Amino acid sequence: MGHPILLAFALAVLAWGLVVSRELRERRPDWFWYLTGYGPAALRVVLTWRKVARLNDLAVSYGSNRRALGGLAVKGTPLRLKVPRLKGVRPLPNGLAVRVRLLPGQTPVPFIEAGEAMAHAWRMFAVRVTSPRRGIVLITATAGDPLAEPALPRDGAAVPLLSAVVGALETGGAWVVDFRREPHWLVVGATRSGKSTLLARLVTQLAPQPVALVGVDCKGGMELGLFRKRLSALATFRKEAVTLFGGLVVEIQHRMQVCRAAGARSIWELPESERPVPVVVLVDEMAELYLTNGSKEDRAEAEQCSTYLLRLAQLGAALGVHLVIAGQRVGSDLGPGVTALRAQLGGRICHRVNDPGTAEMTLGDLHKDAVAVAQTIQAGEQGVAVTTADAVGWVRARSHLTTPQDAARLVGQYADRTPHLPYLTATGEEAGQ
Ligand SMILES: Nc1ncnc2c1ncn2[C@@H]1O[C@H](COP(=O)(O)OP(=O)(O)OP(=O)(O)O)[C@@H](O)[C@H]1O
Structure with missing residues (x-):
């Protein structure tokens, strides 16, 4: 009598063991x-x-x-x-x-x-x-790919100002984009590789902070337009972008004067009450800023845009103006200013790319060995990227999946925290060359 029960029990344990061990x-x-x-x-x-x-x-x-x-x-x-x-x-x-x-x-x-x-x-x-x-x-x-299912960060963990937990690193840690450590970032990836998702995650992380977010989305505002309520300004075509960058250059010059008068080398050395609000400028699709139809006016506009961007990148770090420039590909053929701009963007994020040249351009000047790794990212690995990291030079990482709808909803909750920046309406002429 006892034997069948024991046998059934043993079988149940075995089946459970098999299921659990497989799981x-x-x-x-x-x-x-x-x-x-x-x-x-x-x-x-x-x-x-x-x-x-x-x-x-x-x-x-x-x-x-x-x-x-x-x-x-x-x-x-x-x-x-x-x-x-x-x-x-x-x-x-x-x-x-x-x-x-x-x-x-x-x-x-x-x-x-x-x-x-x-x-x-x-x-x-x-x-x-x-x-x-x-x-x-x-x-x-x-042993296994830690990025197959990246662990989500624990809720409620305090994030320092101008830092964003955007995903998980393959080493098991959190993927943090920290603008105080690395002021400017270049984000590259082929279409559907996960750039916009990363930008959406970045915006949701920065939205609760006392930071001004400025969008430049010359693809008609389709991507960054979702976060309009929390953006202090949004440019949706290049002429607007030139005006916006011009205004920021004027602001940077003003901040320089304030710092000089106070004997400070950066806005972070100013007393908190006098410190201007930090600005993070998000550019979706850098190629739209550089490509021209060959006409004289178009070329002049692209050159102006390139000059302003370079100035912001060169001077912005200490003055609280940060750049995140995203694009499908990056190469010197986009324009003469691209290589100079890249040199100023110390933070690099390379998703799956279609051509080796883009991986080389994004990572090759800093970490030669990371180029080959970036090229192994498969089409199915959306959100996976190789990113520069302080301690180890570079590391594979994956962003946390944030749908545009979720991001827009989350960002909308902080619409009342959007700083009003009157200087963004300043014209390009005021900014000088
Ligand atoms: N971290 C991620 N984890 C899982 N899936 C992701 C991740 N990031 C992106 N995806 C998936 O990949 C799809 C494309 O991502 P996304 O729109 O961000 O790409 P993109 O590089 O911005 O493309 P495009 O250049 O065409 O705008 C998303 O709809 C999402 O389903």
Whole structure:
């Protein structure tokens, strides 16, 4: 009598175990990785390290690679190779990290190039190699894609002024766009790659703060027009954009005078009561500002626009005027001012792009190794981007999905916090060249 019950119970436990373990494997919570994944992965790293190092030219020989054979000098690979030592395999929430002490004469470059081989050898999702200090490389391997379902930030966490939590980093942290640390940003991505979603998230995060938001959306205001209630100004075609940038340049000159008179080097050194409101200018589709139909007036307008933008980028950081410039592609063919402007935009975000040139232009001047990673972003990975990050140089990240409707509703709640900026109606002539 007791046997069938026991059998049924055992079967139920087995079925439950199978279902739960499958569910856990798919969702990969941290502790599941610690309990089941980390041990075998660490063992694989230790056991295969010598082979991986030898095959990827990470081992060195201090003996000569030439021998005399008869009357001939023969060159080859010495049999005795010294492999750099691993210094402990540390578990991470979604992977593991291992340090390697470089042998004299070695640089981190071949280790960075061997990242892909390591990922395959260790059956990991991705391997990233950095050099936190001289003589050491840090190999970080992630078991699954942490960006498949990025964790949402906890509600109620305080966000500093001019900071926005826009998504999650592949390292497990929050993706924060902080204008006080990095005053200007370039956001690039092919159509449907997630640029507007990122901008929407940025606006929802900045809307409750005492910050003026200014939109330049020369695609007829279709994207930024949704946030009109919280925007202090919105330009929907280039002529309006020129007027708006001109007004901001005049304001910057005024802020400079105020700072000079007060002996301050930035508006943040002014007393709080005298500090002007910070302005974040969002430009959706930079190409619309640069492309011309060839006519003289059109070219002059584009040049004027480019000059103003460059001025804002050069002087705005200390004076509380910040730029976020988004576009599908960026290249010097857009106009002579583009490369100069890019040099001023220290924050870079590269979503999926259609041409290698755009990835190179967005990230290549700062982080060569990030270019190839940006090019691996697939069409299905909307919202995934490679972004510059303080500590590690660059990192993969994914924005939190914010639909335009949700963003418009959230932003609408803070319409009464929209600062009135009379100077945005100033004309271009006042701003000078
Ligand atoms: N972080 C994200 N997570 C999940 N899905 C996303 C994310 N970001 C964007 N998407 C999806 O991708 C679609 C396109 O995104 P979005 O409109 O932001 O692209 P875009 O680069 O601005 O395109 P376009 O240049 O054509 O305006 C969205 O409708 C949304 O469904």
